[in-house]
Amino acid sequence: MLIPKRYLVVLGLIIGISATLPVTAKGEIETQIAKGKYLVEIAGCNDCHTSGYAPSGGKIPESQWLLGDSLGYRGPWGTTYPINLREYIGEISENEWVKEAKVLKAMPPMPSWALNAMSENDLRALYAYIKSLGSVKNEVPSFLDPDVVPKTPYIQWPMPPK
Numbered sequence: 001m002l003i004p005k006r007y008l009v010v011l012g013l014i015i016g017i018s019a020t021l022p023v024t025a026k027g028e029i030e031t032q033i034a035k036g037k038y039l040v041e042i043a044g045c046n047d048c049h050t051s052g053y054a055p056s057g058g059k060i061p062e063s064q065w066l067l068g069d070s071l072g073y074r075g076p077w078g079t080t081y082p083i084n085l086r087e088y089i090g091e092i093s094e095n096e097w098v099k100e101a102k103v104l105k106a107m108p109p110m111p112s113w114a115l116n117a118m119s120e121n122d123l124r125a126l127y128a129y130i131k132s133l134g135s136v137k138n139e140v141p142s143f144l145d146p147d148v149v150p151k152t153p154y155i156q157w158p159m160p161p162k
């Protein structure tokens with residue numbers, strides 16, 4: 001049986017398009033992930049959210065990035081601990097993250113303003129990258145009130161003058 005040429009052209013187009021689609025989507029995700037990694041590096045998220053990152057001069061393997069830290073930051077606000085961002089991202093949707101990051105006001109020394117100022121595209125890239133690292137459990141201590149002395153190591157920020 002002879003297939004009319006115009007059907008062959010249509011068939012060819014369908015095969016051609018479906019073959020390139022997944023490749024394009026995959027390429028886009030990889031670009032998003034690379035951009036997200038770049039943002040994490042230049043915005044300094046590892047400085048606090050990766051244990052040992054700043055004191056080692058950034059020599060912590062990527063597999064251990066953003067798992068939170070039990071080094072406390074103590075000041076007039078109490079003692080805060082950088083959260084495990086990989087678990088955090090693992091528990092919310094991309095859209096929830098974008099909404100939350102635009103308005104969040106965490107306690108010091110978290111630079112909430114850095115996240116608030118990011119474009120939606122940058123926030124989506126950040127999400128894609130952190131998600132790609134995988135959610136790994138690593139508990140960090142809970143917030144302590146100002147009058148509680150932390151049992152973990154902590155960095156003391158100056159108290160306001162009395």
Ligand code: HEC
Nearest residue numbers: 043044045047048080081082083104106107108109110111
């Ligand atoms: C100077 C240290 C520091 C840097 C740099 C930093 N964080 Fe944080 N981050 C913290 C601390 C401490 C907390 C916990 C604050 C609290 O308990 O309210 C926190 C909390 C958070 C939270 C939870 C906010 C919430 O709703 O409770 C998110 C999300 C977050 N950081 C993301 C980031 C990202 C993304 C970056 C890089 C752009 C970053 N952080 C850079 C210290 C830091």
